Amino acid sequence: MKTKYIFITAIIVLVIANSCQKDLPQYTEFKSYTYTENDETGGNWNPVLLENATAIDIAAPEVVTSTQYQAEIEDLKSKIANINGNQRNSIDYWTNNAVVRWNEIALELIAKYNLIPGPNEDGSYTLPNPTNPDGPPAFPFAHPPYACRALAYLSVAQFDGLISAWHYKYQYNRPAPYQLDESISYAYEPNEIPSYPSDGAVLARVSKNILTAMFPLEAEYLEKMENEHLESLLLSGGNVKSDIDAGVTIANTVSQIALERASNDGMKNAQAPKAVSDSIKAAAFERFGWQWDNLELPVRPVGLTPLFGKVTMWNVDDVESVRPIPPPALDSDEYRDDVEILKNYADNMTEEYRAIANFWQDGLGTYTPPGHWNRFANEFIVESKMNPLRSARTMAYMNMAIMDAGISCWDAKYYYHYPRPIQTIPGFKTIAGTPNFPSYTSGHSVFSAAASEVLAYIFPEKSDLVRGWAEEAAISRVYGGIHWTFDATVGTDQGRNVAQYTIDVAKLDGAD
Template structure:
């Protein structure tokens, strides 16, 4: 009997020592709904990027004060907000502060979900995703880093122009909060004294729905359900009447369609080239420099990721040539050998901290990629500054424009120089991270990060050191992972910074930072 007791005690201790309690693991950024730091009453006059004149956009007038339509609206709002259920309260909180955060998170989620390269066919060939048949494997899109930076630029850009348009209309109609019209209407969110018509939340829901559906067509049903929940949550919150929501939704449609038009004709559909075009780009580089990059997978992928992304229409840089860096060191030169030796030395002596950095910024397949990483950083900054949705959209838009321009510039550089990855030219060199399917020089992570850090520094100058540290680490992470030379990373960071200056220059025109 004695041993049985001992046995039970031992078992109890084992279970105690064992971390049996499971924590709640966050699936989105949780923050307290907040009142806006500023209203930015003149925001409707800020520079819009694609819509020439936001004041000329037409939406229906709100119901006249004292009309029966207004009364019906207010009665509906009063009853919707009176007793929200637990699920409704959850939705109100989730979509609070107008949902840009949530739509951005959804974009990052979809980028992660679709960020998987096509699997090889049994005969060793590869199929290419097609927007004409998105549901046929390989599914459309393959949201690799260039697709990701472009998706986020169009989403955030459309959201921002739509917010400028919303502000323009809001201060034109100047409809006060519904609680000031009828104090008995319950408000389930912090007070906002932004004019309520049109609803800025509904503008965001509608513009985001259209952009994300165009970018991720297989997700249409889910996106539509989320947009419907977002708009309805504004009623449950006591924030917006049905007319506010309808007005906002129709404004979102107008703006989104302009962005969709540009998206359809920006050159992306030609960026993933045929093998013949890809080979001619490679041959041109070989003639010019005496080297060329090749895919190192088995079976070999015939075409790298978007060889002609460098020809996609940029937002603010005058041309890719204007920001293209000089050539990397010749293979076998002293400078090259020094960089290669450094990589071998890092790989042989990798510290745990270096490994952590390689993984933390890895942002490879199945993730939101470096542009997604920076969106997360930007949003957390903007929320802690209690930015209103116009300001918040502005930060994201200028950052994502710069990040897409950085991607375009970087991809131009990558395929212009067609520089081999370390494992292609250093005999026996193995890596911790998967080797990306595009040339080495310059580092995409570094270019994206240099650009994002510079734009964020413009908006949040107090955090410059932190942004620089993150960009630097993201850049170095590629050396630790064994997939980039130091000169890839350092040049990429510098080019990213240059590219960002064009975006910051446009933002600065508003004179409000």
């Protein structure tokens, strides 16, 4: 057993050592900024999980002339007068758009837990178990399906919570402390968004709750980050305690609703037992006369999440309605032509092809392909100077589309159970590993196409750029020898098709 674990650890070290700077998600140069717009009517936008913005009842705050509020102001001023260096650093870190910061934290956790569980001494595998997160192996294995789901629930809960917060902000219109008392200096760029309830508090509590459920071994770390974030909201001069308490109330309700959905979405059954996995494989062989075989060493007995394709989607009613056309038969001219294409890439590998394959690899120890697109979105959000509500909207729609696309992709993978090039081309070798799931369609292609379409909708000036990136991500898997060209091209069309369902919802949510 020790030898096997040493081998796996060595592979992980090599992967991490060769990963690009893109795999370190923190933006050290990201600072607070003046919002392009305040979205005063944001409380009227359509939420995803809540029936409407008023589904959570928040009482009217104390008026600013009240004894209670003035006591909060004095307490705040006392705390600010005694601020220390660590607290100043925390204020600088959280900025005035913590959607980006909490997304970074999620990406860091995904990368940390994106490690394949090793084999037992007898060659068997023990799967990560949420009821025993300490393991071994530790829970979770943050593979792409797990990652896209964690990011979707995080983003949707943030979005719904902020819609509710925005509604009450403009219903009660209580100004921020620094707007009421000239002796309070605001740490960030001033804005006219009311302070009650605190949008930052919504983000802090929602993010802590969702990410703790997804990464239970990080509960202590996440609570620490939440506490630092909540404290920074006070010390920045932007909120008093009652602002924060109201935001936490919204967050607790929203995160409970989100986690109830998560507990019943089918993900707990996605990693099916061997008997179920074998029956899926046999059904594909009976339908098509082919089957994917795992060629990893050592071989894991079950493919990765065979039933992820049955997880509840966000904006598509029936996964079969978006299932792509069948791949080419193994005795067809189209298949034989593709064999020659892959052989030609392998025999004439260029530095450019290799660099593209490596850049988009997003394998072990990284934040996966969904995380890669979250990083792009974060950069666009900061560049566009979006406020937290509009930032959360961007992330929610993109991550719902990515998750729906991933579910559709995994449905196709295990329905068609198509073999990978390494299985059917004699002597063929990849430069990018051997994934533990069938070939058709390409996950990178589907994830990337879905993400790029939502980003093109939200940032139309970047549409050519992001669609070009998606096509490069798709072909990168062909360069790496992981996929057939039709895995990539059909997968790209599939991701775009699935994303349109989410875009159609977004167009009617009241934000445009």
